[in-house]
Amino acid sequence: MTRYYTHDHEWLDVDGNSATVGITDYAQGQLGDVVFVEVPAAGTHVAKGKEAAVVESVKAASDVYSPVTGIVSEANAALEGDPALVNTAPETAGWFFKLALSDPSELDGLLDATAYRAFVATL
Amino acid sequence: MADQPETLMTLPLDGLHRRLGARMVGFAGYAMPIQYSGEFGGIIAEHLWTRRHAGLFDVSHMGQLLLPADADAPLEALLPGDICGLGTGVLRYSLFLNDAGGILDDLMVTRRADDLYLVVNGAVKAADIAHLRAAGMAVSVRDDWALLALQGPEAVLALERLIPAVVTLRFMRAAAFAYAGETLWISRSGYTGEDGFEISLPATLAETFAEALLAGPEVRPIGLGARDSLRLEAGLPLYGHDLDASSNPIEAGLGFAISKRRKLEGGFPGASIILDQLHNGAARRRIGLAIDGKLPAREGAAVFAGGTCVGTVTSGGHAPSVGAPIAMAYVATPHVADGTALEIDVRGRRLAARVVPMPFKPKNYVRAEGTAA
Numbered sequence: 001m002t003r004y005y006t007h008d009h010e011w012l013d014v015d016g017n018s019a020t021v022g023i024t025d026y027a028q029g030q031l032g033d034v035v036f037v038e039v040p041a042a043g044t045h046v047a048k049g050k051e052a053a054v055v056e057s058v059k060a061a062s063d064v065y066s067p068v069t070g071i072v073s074e075a076n077a078a079l080e081g082d083p084a085l086v087n088t089a090p091e092t093a094g095w096f097f098k099l100a101l102s103d104p105s106e107l108d109g110l111l112d113a114t115a116y117r118a119f120v121a122t123l
Numbered sequence: 124m125a126d127q128p129e130t131l132m133t134l135p136l137d138g139l140h141r142r143l144g145a146r147m148v149g150f151a152g153y154a155m156p157i158q159y160s161g162e163f164g165g166i167i168a169e170h171l172w173t174r175r176h177a178g179l180f181d182v183s184h185m186g187q188l189l190l191p192a193d194a195d196a197p198l199e200a201l202l203p204g205d206i207c208g209l210g211t212g213v214l215r216y217s218l219f220l221n222d223a224g225g226i227l228d229d230l231m232v233t234r235r236a237d238d239l240y241l242v243v244n245g246a247v248k249a250a251d252i253a254h255l256r257a258a259g260m261a262v263s264v265r266d267d268w269a270l271l272a273l274q275g276p277e278a279v280l281a282l283e284r285l286i287p288a289v290v291t292l293r294f295m296r297a298a299a300f301a302y303a304g305e306t307l308w309i310s311r312s313g314y315t316g317e318d319g320f321e322i323s324l325p326a327t328l329a330e331t332f333a334e335a336l337l338a339g340p341e342v343r344p345i346g347l348g349a350r351d352s353l354r355l356e357a358g359l360p361l362y363g364h365d366l367d368a369s370s371n372p373i374e375a376g377l378g379f380a381i382s383k384r385r386k387l388e389g390g391f392p393g394a395s396i397i398l399d400q401l402h403n404g405a406a407r408r409r410i411g412l413a414i415d416g417k418l419p420a421r422e423g424a425a426v427f428a429g430g431t432c433v434g435t436v437t438s439g440g441h442a443p444s445v446g447a448p449i450a451m452a453y454v455a456t457p458h459v460a461d462g463t464a465l466e467i468d469v470r471g472r473r474l475a476a477r478v479v480p481m482p483f484k485p486k487n488y489v490r491a492e493g494t495a496a
Contacts, residue, residue, distance in 0.1 A: 032158060032348065033167040035441035035448075036417045038470075054470070056419050058166040058441050059157070059348050083417065 004067065004107060005116035011091055012067045014107060022095040023055070023064060023086065026120050031057040034086040039075040039097050046070060046099060048106050053096050055086065068106045070099035134183040135269045135326040136333055143344050150347060151245035153184045158346040169349035170443040173315060174484075177275035178345035179336050185270055186248030187323060189263040190239040190255070197260055198232070198239065203372065203391040205382030209234045214295045214310055218372055218380050219254060224393025224400075225368035226375065227254065229360070233297050233310065240297075240308065242270070242321075244362045269329035273336060274319035274345075274353070276487060281339035282309075282320055285332075289320065294488045303328060314350070316357025316486045355449065356442045358411060358481025364422055365409060365437040365451050373400040374453065376409045376481075407434065408459045411481040412467065414448040414474050417441075420467040426452050427466045427473070433458045436467060444484050450476070 004012040009027035013020040028034065036056040046052040052066035075097045079085060085094035101107075111119065131154040140147065144164065145156030158166050172178055190198065195206040204217035211234050219227040228247045233240045243251045255262045273282055282289050286300045289309055297310035305328050313319040324332055336342050351361070360366050366375055371393065378401055385391055389398060414420055419440045426434035439450030450467065458465060463478040 033165050033441075036419060038418070056441070058352060058443070061419075061421060080417075 003113060004110035005113065005119075006065070006067045006110060007119060008065050008067075010064060010067045012107075012110065014101070017101050017104070018073065018098060019068065019070070019101055020095050020098045021052070021067060023090055024116070024120075025090045026123075028087050028090040028094075031055055031062060031086075033058045034083045037076075037079040037083050037086060037096065039079060040072045042072055042074055044072040046072060046097075056083075064096065066099070067110060068099070069102040071102070072097050072099050074098040134181065135329040136181045136183065139330050139333055140181065140344070145344070145346060148347070151184045153245065155184060156181065156344070156346040158348045159344055163343055166346070166348035166352060167441075167443045169343070169345040170352050172343050173275045173317065173345055173349060173353060174444050175276070176343070177273055177278040177281050177319075177339070177341040178315075178349070179333060179342050180272040180274065180345050180350055181269070181333070182272050182321070182350075183269040183326075183329070184245035186241075186243040186245060186251060187265040187268050187270060188241040188243065188248075188252065188255070189265060190241065190260050192234070192238055194239055194260045195234075197258055198255075199385070199391065201254065201258060201392065202230075202232075203381040203385045203394070203397070204232065205384045206232055206234075206239070208382075208384065211236060212296055212298050214297055214312055215382075216380055218366075218377065219251060220372070220392040220397075221368055222392050224371040224396040226362070226366045226370055226372065227251070227368060229362050229366060229377075229380075231310075231312070235297075235299075235308075240323075246363055265323075267326055268323050269326045271322045271324070271329070271333060271336075272313050272315075272319060273322065273342070274313045274315040274317045275341070276318055277341035278317070278319040279489070281336055281341045282322075284339060285335055292320070294318075294490050302332065307332075311489065314357070314359055315353040316359065316482055316484060316488075317353075318487055318489045351438075352440060352443055355438050355440060355451065356444055356482065356484040357486060358451070358483060360409065360451065361438060370409070370453065371397055371400065371405070373397055373405045374407055374409060404456060407453045407455050409437070409451055410454050410459045411479045411483055412436070412439075412450040412452055412465065412476040413445075413479045413483070414439075414450060414467065414476045416474060417448065418469055418472070418474060419448040420450045420469050420474060420476070424450070425468045426454055426476075427468060428458050428463075433465070442483060448474075449483050451481070454478070 144160035434454030
């Protein structure tokens with residue numbers, strides 16, 4: 001399994017042709033207390049760089065973009081009952097959705113952990 | 124979150140906020156703390172701390188203005204409150220109005236021994252000052268003063284440790300108190316629905332005084348984010364969101380701000396329209412909505428009765444002390460009765476909501492000495 005990141009603070013765990021998407025610890029820290037997450041249902045087509053989910057913090061609603069193009073295979077049902085998982089476990093239990101990759105070559109443009117950490121350090 | 128203009132002005136406690144780990148954002152042209160970091164930080168934690176203990180808010184962005192004592196009559200020409208009859212040391216909530224009865228700002232007026240003390244919203248203070256001057260009043264702008272709010276059931280414990288005499292203040296009363304050789308102007312008031320105080324003091328003393336308050340075990344610093352969720356739960360409108368020039372005091376449910384004498388005499392801007400609506404009703408009202416589920420409805424969301432759009436949300440979000448989303452909305456009068464079932468559109472989803480009385484959370488003011496009411 002390989003972990004990738006985006007400049008929009010999403011993470012992506014890729015295992016073969018499937019991937020799990022969430023937001024990074026930095027992103028949840030910026031959003032603050034998360035009170036609701038709207039995730040795409042299984043079967044939804046999501047496109048690289050386009051809105052795929054919405055995170056509602058106490059203060060505001062924020063779009064979450066899909067790092068890659070694909071078809072959603074599963075949404076994280078645990079977020080419905082416990083949206084604060086995004087704050088407490090953003091890069092593990094607080095994942096948003098899983099998808100089947102349409103174009104694995106899109107992964108080439110994503111960041112690895114070292115590059116993402118360096119990017120966050122500039123913010 | 125608020126947009127960040129290129130250059131934000133700084134307030135007297137800027138350095139303290141940054142040392143306390145605040146995330147600073149642009150608000151009313153100033154760099155302000157929206158929330159603090161660390162174990163006790165975050166909007167929900169700060170909100171709940173204030174409801175249980177005491178929260179310290181920096182509201183130095185608000186305009187603190189002094190008018191001559193004899194400006195009471197000319198001031199009455201701009202707002203519907205009884206200022207001429209206002210006793211010394213008494214606060215009055217009022218509204219600057221335009222000729223159509225629209226709200227230009229909401230404010231607090233206090234008569235002091237030698238002057239009138241006004242606190243106006245930071246975002247519109249320049250317009251308020253111009254408005255007062257255009258009406259012929261001499262306005263002294265006290266941007267050399269800071270303004271702190273200490274709010275919550277334990278606020279009195281923390282403040283009386285520094286200034287014992289504050290326990291004598293009742294809700295909506297104010298007086299001068301001495302501290303460290305300076306004079307502080309303190310009122311028992313605030314905008315959270317809790318007991319508490321607003322403390323006006325020289326900017327040069329602000330950091331020392333804030334740190335002395337924060338040394339109390341009851342007190343933590345609270346940012347603008349929790350200030351907003353606290354006032355929303357308390358049913359208190361925020362200018363620029365729930366009040367603006369297109370809303371009037373009757374629509375806004377602020378008829379109490381029209382003093383008895385002014386109802387009889389009129390003579391304030393928009394009086395004919397406002398007094399007509401006072402007696403015959405307005406076409407729409409500001410109401411509270413309790414929302415099913417967890418998805419918050421934000422400012423701008425449309426409110427529906429069946430297929431008909433009957434209103435708009437003006438403030439909304441997760442209410443930490445209620446544990447659910449709540450909203451304020453302006454809704455057509457046939458749909459404003461408590462218990463009315465309505466729907467709110469959020470990104471194409473229809474949320475079930477019902478009209479509920481405000482405040483969403485009972486207020487906890489100290490009306491008589493030592494008695495919460």
